[in-house]
Amino acid sequence: MRGPTTRSGDGPTVEVTVNGELDAVAVRGLAVSLDCVVEQRAHHLVIDLTDCTFADASAVWLLVDTHRRITRTGGLLTLRCPSPQVRRILENAELAGALHRTPAVAPQPALVAPQPALVAPTAAERVAAVAVPE
Numbered sequence: 001m002r003g004p005t006t007r008s009g010d011g012p013t014v015e016v017t018v019n020g021e022l023d024a025v026a027v028r029g030l031a032v033s034l035d036c037v038v039e040q041r042a043h044h045l046v047i048d049l050t051d052c053t054f055a056d057a058s059a060v061w062l063l064v065d066t067h068r069r070i071t072r073t074g075g076l077l078t079l080r081c082p083s084p085q086v087r088r089i090l091e092n093a094e095l096a097g098a099l100h101r102t103p104a105v106a107p108q109p110a111l112v113a114p115q116p117a118l119v120a121p122t123a124a125e126r127v128a129a130v131a132v133p134e
Contacts, residue, residue, distance in 0.1 A: 012043035018052040022059040034066045041073050049082040
C-alpha cells in the first residue's frame with residue numbers, strides 16, 4: 001500500500017516526499033516518519049512538497065515542530081518546492097520566511113564549451129601567411 005509519503009536516504013541528508021493532501025489523517029503517518037528522521041539526527045531533512053496539494057493546520061504545526069526539533073540537534077529542514085496552494089497556506093500563517101524553502105531544481109544541461117567556427121582563410125590571409133618580410 002502506498003501512503004501519502006515516501007522516504008529515501010539514511011545518511012546526512014534524508015528526503016521525504018509528500019503526495020496529495022496533508023490533512024489530519026495523513027499528518028499522523030508523516031509524523032512517524034519525521035520522528036524517526038529527527039531521532040536519527042539527520043543533518044539535513046528535505047521535505048519535498050511538489051505534489052502536496054493541501055496542508056491543514058495540523059500539517060503546518062508538524063512542519064514547525066519538526067523544524068524546531070531538527071534545528072535543536074544542529075540539523076536543517078528544507079521544504080522543497082511547495083505547491084502554490086501550500087506556499088499560500090505558509091504565507092497566511094506567516095511562516096514563509098521562518099521555514100527554509102527551495103524551488104524545484106531543474107536538470108542542468110551539460111556544459112559544452114563553444115567550439116570556434118571553422119572558416120576558410122581568405123586569399124589575402126593565405127598570402128600574408130606565406131609572405132616573409134625581408
